[in-house]
Amino acid sequence: MEIDDIQLEPVTAANWRDCAALTVHPEQRPFVAEVTYYLCLCNYGDTWNPLAVTRAGEVVGFAMWGVDDDRSRWIGGVVVDARHQGQGIGTALIRKLRERLIAEPGTPNVALSYQPANGAARRLYLSLGFSETGETDGDEVIARWTGSVVPPL
Template sequence: MAARYLLLSMREDSWNSLAVYADDAVVGHVMWGRDEDGSHWIGGMLIDGAEQGKGLGRALLRTITGWLAVQDGCWTIRLAYHPDNVVAGRLYESLGFVPTGAVDGDEVIAELSPSRVGAER
């Protein structure tokens, strides 16, 4: 999947790929982008299976939402996830993301106000 996301970032202007590091090792991938309406998006978030459960996903989301929240014109941060991915849904909710009621294909869209970044539950 990470290779697919990297190609998407290379071929489209809307996504920017970032490597996720733990110490000196690449352990994941994340993309960010800005939509035409000015909303900022997080996508393509992957943490290597062997590294999951160590808090890296939470640390990644704290870092990227903090960075996106201070970008010019950022009025909301959005992401989408499959509703069967209960672990991801709980993580996003614990960081303040709220489902919008909208869907993208079969994925739930959730958003976080930049003013709520860092206000974990």
């Protein structure tokens, strides 16, 4: 899948229900929250901004992003609907969002975190040039991308 095959769109009154209806495979449930929880974090917190991931006009995923005190941009709440997994959507989503976020002036890096037991997420993020830093956030490993390593498309 090409990066241009998906779009990152604001979550709106017209698409929030489609975002909330996204599900993952049962074995992935320990690693992600329900999208409704992420939407609440975005709406009632002061850090996260929600995005609907669409392909051909259909909501196929969700992600959120935020800015940390050190101006690093964070990717969180990544969900690709179970019916659409294995098609390269997660890879295209992370690449597209990473490129958007690193382009913001003054951004030192793009960061994300994941649970150590989530081998699929770890493989994906490391394959896209993120590096584990030794930092942790609770029980999650933090990885950062500085833009110095650009894996081939």
